[in-house]
Amino acid sequence: MIESGARSEGITTIDLGYRSCPRCVAAFLVRTSEGPVLVECGPASCIDALRAGIEAAGTTLEEINHLFLTHIHLDHAGATGTCTRAGATAHVHERGARHLIDPTQLMASATRVFGDALKRDLGALEQSDESRIDSMNDNDRVKVGDATFTALETPGHARHHHAWLMETGGNRHLFSGDVAGMCLPGTRFATLPLVAPELDPPTWLQSIDRIRSVDADALWLTHFGLIERHGDFLDHVEHRLRSELQFVEELIKSQGDQASNALLGPYRAWHTQEARKHGVDIELLDLHCTDQHYQANLAGVGRWIEKRP
Ligand SMILES: [Zn+2]
Structure with a gap:
């Protein structure tokens, strides 16, 4: 992965410093022949970091006319109101x-x-004012100067999820939102946000296949940044999704009369061991995967088990 703030072919990764955690949540500033655009804007709490990142790249929030969102969870889209008021x-x-x-x-x-x-x-x-919101369907395109953005229906993490394929100058960049998981910085280890209420693992696996079939030149994760050799990484994400689901589902089924917070310890211990096998520094893991992350995943998988046919 490139360093946050570094540029690759007109794309700047802005580290929003979410929860003071480095390389946790990104927004992407993309240069086009018709001005800069944003892919993701991060949470409202990180608006100062977003503005600073845009300014460090030599422009201002007010100059952004287009904001492409993968989904509306608050870590991806929380600052939308500010961006649309500024003209996007x-x-x-x-x-x-x-x-x-x-x-x-x-x-x-x-x-x-x-x-x-x-x-x-x-x-x-x-x-946001209604006039500033453009409702998109699968395969809808938006052309901004020399760049074309195509919405790819990629449900599973959320029902309302699009990955964005950007084609420019013969290159194809894919912004995957949460469908290709979260990559722990400096590692190749993926962890998955298995959150309620729209988690749907079988559909998620199909969405990974769809991303794979796009065969983009570069894959950009909101959590976090540019992924090298992303074919291998997507195989790893699929494997992690399957094994994490299997573990959590078995854990929930073995729960008996225990309170749900009793599952947090065994889940964290297993996940930590898995991360360690991939050489992840445990301090770094704990910074990114808080109790809240594990609790949200336990609740998300629990709810999916209850409602699935
Ligand atoms: Zn997310």
């Missing part, structure tokens, strides 16, 4: 669009999931 049009999955215009329901569900941590870690999504 946000291109987003049709199922997510209305929540950006009226964030009441989205913020209520985020409050249930994150509690007190919501304000501190993510901040509040502000509403």
